[in-house]
Every structure is written in C-alpha cells, then in structure tokens.
Amino acid sequence: xxxxxxxxxxxxxxxxxxxxxxxxxxxxxxxxxxxxxxxxxxxxxxxxxxxxxxxxxxxxxxxxxxxxxxxxxxxxxxxxxxxxxxxxxxxxxxxxxxxxxxxxxxxxxxxxxxxxxxxxxxxxxxxxxxxxxxxxxxxxxxxxxxxxx
Numbered sequence: 001x002x003x004x005x006x007x008x009x010x011x012x013x014x015x016x017x018x019x020x021x022x023x024x025x026x027x028x029x030x031x032x033x034x035x036x037x038x039x040x041x042x043x044x045x046x047x048x049x050x051x052x053x054x055x056x057x058x059x060x061x062x063x064x065x066x067x068x069x070x071x072x073x074x075x076x077x078x079x080x081x082x083x084x085x086x087x088x089x090x091x092x093x094x095x096x097x098x099x100x101x102x103x104x105x106x107x108x109x110x111x112x113x114x115x116x117x118x119x120x121x122x123x124x125x126x127x128x129x130x131x132x133x134x135x136x137x138x139x140x141x142x143x144x145x146x147x148x149x
Contacts, residue, residue, distance in 0.1 A: 022090025023056050025083040026099050027070035033103040037114035047109040051102045084127035096128045100135055104142030
C-alpha cells in the first residue's frame, strides 16, 4: 500500500526550475519593464539589445538568445520576486543601480511616460535594494540619455 502511495506521489512531483543567472534575471526585468504598459514596441526591444551588448558585452547572436530566453521567462512569470531575488544576490549595488537606469531607458524608449512603467520601477526598485533617491537619479540620467538622441 505504501509503495503505491510513493509511486503516486513520485509522479506528481513539481518540476524543478533551472537556476537562473543574474544577467538572465536582469534581462527578464528589462523585458517586463517593456511589457508593463501592455505594448512591447520594437524600439523597446532594440533598446534591450543595445543594453545587452553594452552592459554584458554580448555578441549579437548571444544577446538575441538571452533576449529570447528572457521573453519566455517574462511571459511565464507570475511575479517579479524570482528575478529580483537573483539580481539582488548576484549583482553589486552599483550594478543594480545601473539596471534601474537601464530599465528606465527601456521604459522611455518609445517616447511615452507610462504610469504603468513608472509603477513597475517603483515596485521593483526596493526589491533590488535601491532607495527612492537612487531610483530618481537613475531616471534623471536615463531621461538625459534619451534627450541626447
């Protein structure tokens, strides 16, 4: 009887999620920022590719693979905690501040200031250990970068 119960429960074990690295988690947050307003514009996707090339020094093919993986993860995600936890433990404070700035770059890439994207950044910044002051400075730097284009 116990053997049957063991067999029954062994087959229903939840599949384990593969471990996530900090760069993939960060890229997923970039994708989620782009999706926050309900529109995933090409210019936002291009901005993410540019960030991947510059920040992670990825070749175009590797950046595309990481972006594809991050898009799949963002589509299946039920919350942001899985990604913010990995980023917070895997990246330095300076790298996390840079990520907030990059998230703003993605959010502002389409030329619109969406309250949904703003709410997204306000929600995840504390989860990444970034205070309101640093978040505001990161936004100002991103807006300056966008205005120079």
